[in-house]
Amino acid sequence: MLDRSANAPTLPPEIARRRTFAIISHPDAGKTTLTEKFLLYGGAIQMAGQVRAKGEARRTRSDFMKMEQDRGISVSASAMSFDFDGFRFNLVDTPGHSDFSEDTYRTLTAVDAAVMVIDGAKGVESQTRKLFEVCRLRDLPILTFCNKMDRESRDTFEIIDEIQENLAIDVSPASWPIGTGRDFLGSYDLINDRLELMARSDRNKVAESINISGLDDPKLAEYVPAAQLEQLREEVEMARGLLPELDPQAVLDGTMTPIWFGSAINSFGVRDLMAGIAKLGPQPQPQTATPRQISPEEPKVTGFVFKVQANMDPKHRDRVAFLRVASGHFSRGMKLTHVRSKKVMTVSSPVMFLAADRELAEEAWAGDIIGIPNHGQLRIGDTLTEGEALRVTGIPSFAPELLNSVRAMDPMKAKHLDKALMQFAEEGAAKVFKPMIGSGFIVGVVGALQFEVLASRIELEYGLPVRFEGSQFTSARWVTGPKAKVDAFVDGNKGHIAHDNDGDIVYLTRLQWDIDRVERDHPDLKLSATKEMMV
Missing domain, CATH: 3.30.70.3280 (Peptide chain release factor 3, domain III)
Known part of the structure; x- marks a missing residue:
């Protein structure tokens, strides 16, 4: 088992600030919308595109293959990089349809954590359960986002109980919803003692944040109606008595999941979730390989291919191999050994992705995902190194x-x-x-x-x-x-x-x-x- 404890070696700052994760969910729980809002907050796109196709109004930015745009489901896993609060987020999008579970499994070999999205009205659904099992096999830390709280949803305690019972994992609330459906006002941030209010008028607007000194602060009454405030105080008191306190090490070990409540379509709760990924999510982790494990702080570059995507640009019949950098500091033009064929490759035009937009990657660090255009030399499971015959295993x-x-x-x-x-x-x-x-x-x-x-x-x-x-x-x-x-x-x-x-x-x-x-x-x-x- 990989060592995710606090006594793991200190990583160079550039590597330590990487957070590489995937989003897992049942189809229609709101995964693609959440991805969009991540990119919005990361400053990567100016206006998020909704998923349900309405003519040519907008196409969701991270779903680019024609069939995905027609159907409103994510079929090909793409990788996106963006900065947030001094951290570099590498988000690997997983197919949102059950038929593509193998592709999803392979994607999960390339990330260090997973964000589980559940629908507040439906709770834990079959596909979520399957994907969770895969994360469990890999000991991946999991952070949970309960979405669609602005629609009629189930009782908060019921949702938490269902996660604990179905998935056999401790749940610790990081935020608590105030009302549901039409009465949903926002949430109370239990980590920072803050009131977060949702702006219904503008879906792309960042929620209003009000600092308060705890649930007894009289300032709360200015924003929350009396009946809802009383319910909030009672529920939070019960939650603090009944549910485990947030333990960052238990999160890294994969035995506890923090849960945030929000509404991705209204941009609500997303920023808190991102701050949680930065604070509680793991740094780049070692990779299992033969004949030895690869640690991210090693100076020499190694990486492995976890996905090959053909025809990402219909104008050029191309193939892009998605490579997870496992160690070292990669720079464009580097010569790397393709371990399977023992040939040396010059990686002259690696790319980083913002959904369908590519940029040339001048450099990449352990934890990053880069795309290497090629004509079929690179296959899923291939390892690239600076000469050592290492093979990443488990794909x-x-x-x-x-x-x-x-x-x-x-x-x-x-x-x-x-x-x-x-x-x-x-x-x-x-x-x-x-x-x-x-x-x-x-x-x-x-x-x-x-x-x-x-x-x-x-x-x-x-x-x-x-x-x-x-x-x-x-x-x-x-x-x-x-x-x-x-x-x-x-x-x-x-x-x-x-x-x-x-x-x-x-x-x-x-x-x-x-x-x-x-x-x-x-x-x-x-x-x-x-x-x-x-x-």
């Missing part, structure tokens, strides 16, 4: 749950389809298997929406209409074992064997019974539902 690839065959509507363009599929496989958007017998490909995904996304992207980016059709196979397993045994197994089962885009052997099957039979008849072989994406 998984999951077996798909749905398999379809795919064909181009125009048979003359089949060659282009091969190229498009390979590009999406390297991006991690789908698994692409080439069966040993027969022509064509089998495409595997986690959820059905991914087939729609692929079909729409292949048509949009390659001008190639395609059709996905049911396959005779329903699941895939990677086959490993002694070479002679694997070769013999492949020879005897050619109708079930395919290769993935890395050339690894995959067993395609119709039934779980087949998998059980192979495991029984071939004890030396291992059939795996996951494959670690590294060299």
Whole structure:
């Protein structure tokens, strides 16, 4: 387990001020709106774009792929950097749709903390629970934002109880809401003893902050009606008696989550949450690797690719590898060793992102996320170093749950389809298997929406209409074992064997019974539902 304690080594100031985190939520809890407001407060954009598409009025800044803009969901994970109160925030956006959970899992390998957004009316939903489990596997500290308090929402204690029971984590309120729905006035900041009032008139306006000397301060009565003030005092007294006090070390250990209440669409509670990320969130953390762990304060640069995004700019058919800098101080033009191929690369045009806007990155420190444009040399799981043969571990690839065959509507363009599929496989958007017998490909995904996304992207980016059709196979397993045994197994089962885009052997099957039979008849072989994406 990584050491997140106070006695971890002191980091250089430039690294210590980095906060690299992801936002996790159930679809529609308000994740993209919150991302927008972060950028607004970070001074990165002047006016936040709302998510629900209203003609061409505005498109949300962080959702740039055409399908995301049409649907109002985040499908591709993008990374954004901005400054706030002397800290550098690196926000990695995760796909907000359940079908993209593998992409989300990989994104969470590149961050040091997560912000969990829950809907005040709905509480903990299924997707939140799944993503929380992934954070738990990685011991990630979690900060919680309860959104949509300006709509009718559930009782505050009920929401906190649900988080504690469902997710088995202590919850400590950092703020307390005053009213809900139409009566929602704002919140009481329990950390700084401040009254925060929401401005309903201007959604992009920063909330008004009033310093007071505690809940008995007579000044409160000037701003809060008597009945609501009495309720606030009672509830806060109960909360302080029943709920654990905020413990920064427990937050870093992942055993406690602080919770803020607000309304992202009204820009309310967002600034307090950001101040909480700066104060309570972890500094850049060590990365697990072989043969040794990588610490952020090491002078030499190392980094690993956790995502590859193709065609970020439809005008240029390009590919960008998202690299988390794990250690050192990177500067543009540096020569780095690509550990898998042992080749030296000159990183001459790295970029940093503000959503779809790119800027050339002159430098980056441990904790930062940079994009490296490339023509397919970089894959998910690759490590770049200043020469040492280190490999960052723990970036998984999951077996798909749905398999379809795919064909181009125009048979003359089949060659282009091969190229498009390979590009999406390297991006991690789908698994692409080439069966040993027969022509064509089998495409595997986690959820059905991914087939729609692929079909729409292949048509949009390659001008190639395609059709996905049911396959005779329903699941895939990677086959490993002694070479002679694997070769013999492949020879005897050619109708079930395919290769993935890395050339690894995959067993395609119709039934779980087949998998059980192979495991029984071939004890030396291992059939795996996951494959670690590294060299």
